Amino acid sequence: MLDPALKDQLRTYLTNVRQPIELVSSLDDSAKSMEMAELLDEIAGLSEQVTHVRNGADARRPSFRIVRAGTDVHVTFAGIPLGHEFTSLVLALLHVGGHPPKVDEDTAEQVKALAKPLHFETYMSLSCQNCPDVVQVLNIMSVLNPEHISHTAIEGGLFQDEVADKGIQAVPTVYLNGELFDSGRMSLEQILGKVDEHADTKAAAKIDAMAPFGVLIIGGGPAGASAAIYTARKGIRTGIVAERFGGQLNDTMAIENYPSVSHTEGPRMAADLEAHVRSYGVEVVLGQHAAKLVPAEQPGGYHRVELASGATLQGRTVIIATGARWRTMGCTGEEDYRNKGVTFCPHCDGPLFKGKRVAVIGGGNSGIEAAIDLAGIVGHVTVVEFLDQLRADDVLVDKLASLPNTEVRLGRRTTAVVGDGAKVTGLTTEPREGGDAESIDLDGVFVQIGLLPNAEWVKGTLEVSDRGEIVVDERCVTSVPGVFAAGDVTVIPFKQITIASGTGATAALSAFDYLIRTPAPEPTAEEPALAG
The missing domain is CATH 3.50.50.60 (FAD/NAD(P)-binding domain)
Incomplete structure (x- = not known):
């Protein structure tokens, strides 16, 4: 699966593995399982410190654990961590293999001191540039404190039934011990601030000094x-x-x-x-x-x-x-459905709306670029622009017009985001100068109206x-x-x-x-x- 250049690069990284690691896969008869097995075999073939073992018992299939042999230290990937998550895979191999993560000593000690069970699950997209940071931070936490912390990174596009059941419409979305924890980009400090009740006091004392x-x-x-x-x-x-x-x-x-x-x-x-x-x-x-x-x-x-x-x-x-x-629309329902269909990143969250109807709010360059990007993933894109003409560059406007599953509505203000309590179901707009409101049935709203x-x-x-x-x-x-x-x-x-x-x-x-x-x-x- 890996091209020769990537293989050579990974082989070099794996020289930093200090302790033997096992790639324990849980597979079925699906094509994705075959792809995962091929990837893990390739990785194992690049280092004598790495072994692929096919006897995993994880319920999610395909998935695999990276385990420090003979210890409880491990991280889990449900799905194939390529794309933006390839770096997460490489770092997980190194950190489970004993290469120290780049975390300052005080923060590492704070993670190690956590004494309550914390099982994190991160739903991510391989096209999301924000997801790897969250995945990598939680992986590091599980490596530093394997007795109390574990983490599974779940590819939302592969486990769509779970995504649908949980109503996930933005990535990364993190669950802790089965309950929604948070969504969006999070740093190690922010996560510690939520799980360590003394984190703010410790941080403030350190800063004051x-x-x-x-x-x-x-x-x-x-x-x-x-x-x-x-x-x-x-x-x-x-x-x-x-x-x-x-x-x-x-x-x-x-x-x-x-x-x-x-x-x-x-x-x-x-x-x-x-x-x-x-x-x-x-x-x-x-x-x-x-x-x-x-x-x-x-x-x-x-x-x-x-x-x-x-x-x-x-x-x-x-x-x-x-x-x-990001500037928000300031309309009814926007905050209620943030990360439940209202989002700001087409690259991160677009794959979650595959085949569905969405709207992009804003006709500047960022809005039209988002609409073009989404048109290749979703079923239909409606661009809603407040002014009477699009403000984007002509080349972008022309490209948008050439796409069959897009439309533009000019001179309209968004008055409400509509939903069923769990997710977005529509959008209400009205003419800028006043007039009859119009409802649009859709599943997602991407806000692109400036800063x-x-x-x-x-x-x-x-x-x-x-x-x-x-x-x-x-x-x-x-x-x-x-x-x-x-x-x-x-x-x-x-x-x-x-x-x-x-x-x-x-x-x-x-x-x-x-x-x-x-x-x-x-x-x-x-x-x-x-x-x-």
């Missing part, structure tokens, strides 16, 4: 990462706090317009950015949400950023790079525009001395990765200039002198 930074960056997307690289290279003590590293990159399937990189995927770029930032010794705090900015009382003093967890960080300068989030800046937490402290964006000048300076902002959260036009990266560098250099021109206050016991 951090010394003040020369530059404190809020946000881990391209703007924040670029800023961190620039300030760290200047020798300034730099910290980043973010909910997740990469920001909107993690929700971007294909990136083909970043100079010198002809093609990459958002999650891969996010991982590369994080590795680059960490290589300079930047302190990275993830799984945290900024709640309040308290400006310094004197020039050169320390600004405080209060987090939703109750912890506080300080910096002589602050760079806000919190980016933006909102993540700046609510600084309103009243920093100047913001009427669109809620932080006002900055050409040097990324805000209305408060020593506070800078960059990327999609600002008034800077054209929300692009390259522009965010550039403004991050601008903010960093402006912060450096501020630090060297503004005397630092005398250190106190509460606010020690900064190193660097």
